[in-house]
Amino acid sequence: MEDEEAEAVLRAVGRQIKVWREAAGLRQGELGAAIGYSEEMVSAVERGRRIPKPDFLEKADEVVGAGGKLALMKEDVERARYPKKVRDLAKLEGEAVELGAYANHNMHGLLQTPEYARALFAMRRPAYSEDEIERQVAARVARHSVFERVPLPELTFVLEEVTLRRPIGGRMVLRQQLEHLLEIGQLRHVAIQVMPTDREDHAGMGGSLQLLKLRDGKTLGHSEAQLHSRLISDPREVQILEMRYGMIRAQALTPRESLAFIDKVLGETA
Numbered sequence: 001m002e003d004e005e006a007e008a009v010l011r012a013v014g015r016q017i018k019v020w021r022e023a024a025g026l027r028q029g030e031l032g033a034a035i036g037y038s039e040e041m042v043s044a045v046e047r048g049r050r051i052p053k054p055d056f057l058e059k060a061d062e063v064v065g066a067g068g069k070l071a072l073m074k075e076d077v078e079r080a081r082y083p084k085k086v087r088d089l090a091k092l093e094g095e096a097v098e099l100g101a102y103a104n105h106n107m108h109g110l111l112q113t114p115e116y117a118r119a120l121f122a123m124r125r126p127a128y129s130e131d132e133i134e135r136q137v138a139a140r141v142a143r144h145s146v147f148e149r150v151p152l153p154e155l156t157f158v159l160e161e162v163t164l165r166r167p168i169g170g171r172m173v174l175r176q177q178l179e180h181l182l183e184i185g186q187l188r189h190v191a192i193q194v195m196p197t198d199r200e201d202h203a204g205m206g207g208s209l210q211l212l213k214l215r216d217g218k219t220l221g222h223s224e225a226q227l228h229s230r231l232i233s234d235p236r237e238v239q240i241l242e243m244r245y246g247m248i249r250a251q252a253l254t255p256r257e258s259l260a261f262i263d264k265v266l267g268e269t270a
Contacts, residue, residue: 003084010080011048013057013073018046020064035059051081051135082139085229090143092220092231098213099146100156102195102204102248107163107177109140110147110155111184111192116177117141119169152189158204158245158252161197164265171269178266185259193252194261203247211238211245 021031021042028046029039037056044050052060054074061070079087093099093110101108107116117140121133128136146153164181167174185192195202210222221232221241232238253261 006080006084007048009076010051013052013070013077014046014048016073017042017052017060017064017070020060020066020070021046024064026064031060031063034063052077054078078138078142081135082142083136086136086139086143088231089222089229090139092212092214092222093143093146094149095214096146096153096212097151097215098154098156099211100245100249101210102158102208102245103163104160104204104208105163106166106168107159107181108157108208110143111157111159111181112140113173113177113180114141115173116169119173123168147184147187147190154189156191156193156249158193158195158248160195161261164194164262167269175266175269178262178269181262182259182266185255185262191255192258192262193249193255194258195248195252196261199251201251203244203251206244209241209245211241 021028024031026034027039028042032039032042035056036059041050041056045052045056054077057074057077058071060066061068064070082090099110101110103111106120109117112120114137117137118133121128121136146155159181164178169177181192184190195204208224211219212222213219219238219242221238223230223232232241252258
């Protein structure tokens with residue numbers, strides 16, 4: 001794990017599982033056999049070295065007679081599964097009344113289907129393990145709850161044309177991703193725009209960016225680059241990002257034109 005908060009949660013959960021297992025008079029191998037996991041997995045979970053899946057906690061709760069106390073830890077464990085930078089960003093997205101994002105080389109994370117996200121993480125070098133890929137995908141998909149929040153935030157996205165055409169994950173994954181964009185783009189509180197490749201003037205040459213206007217009126221910026229993710233709070237720097245994003249939106253196709261463009265690209269993938 002990459003942060004102390006997540007480590008503390010997993011150690012606490014592991015200790016509780018061990019206490020209930022021993023109270024039930026079971027060895028690690030016996031508990032594992034009863035819930036369909038190996039002895040090594042039970043040992044790793046109790047030591048806080050592996051993240052138990054919801055199924056693990058539910059079955060263990062039943063076998064040791066914890067009366068729902070272990071199963072109740074699923075929510076805490078689920079949050080601990082996500083990388084710290086994702087948890088921090090998701091918290092800000094959950095507080096935002098307005099969110100704007102420009103993506104220049106792949107679909108923005110909030111717009112990605114699970115299959116598309118999985119294909120992206122599978123390309124990562126050095127390579128992720130299968131467990132880490134699933135952890136990253138689950139964290140990304142969990143952020144999608146921003147679309148269903150009440151009250152609804154205003155969400156705007158500008159995507160480069162190349163992100164619509166690059167077949168990450170293969171043709172079928174791309175088709176599903178384009179169909180998802182068309183569906184999301186119909187929501188009243190969402191606007192998706194496309195920046196055509198043939199534009200001569202482009203204010204987004206500095207790279208991708210994200211802006212979050214919070215309930216208290218404060219606006220923050222967020223940017224990602226190779227190996228680094230940065231939260232921007234300096235008002236002067238945020239003002240520059242706001243100016244750039246406004247220009248990017250003005251230079252891109254309108255939301256209506258963009259959905260028609262996405263539909264056209266989808267037709268080309270048939």
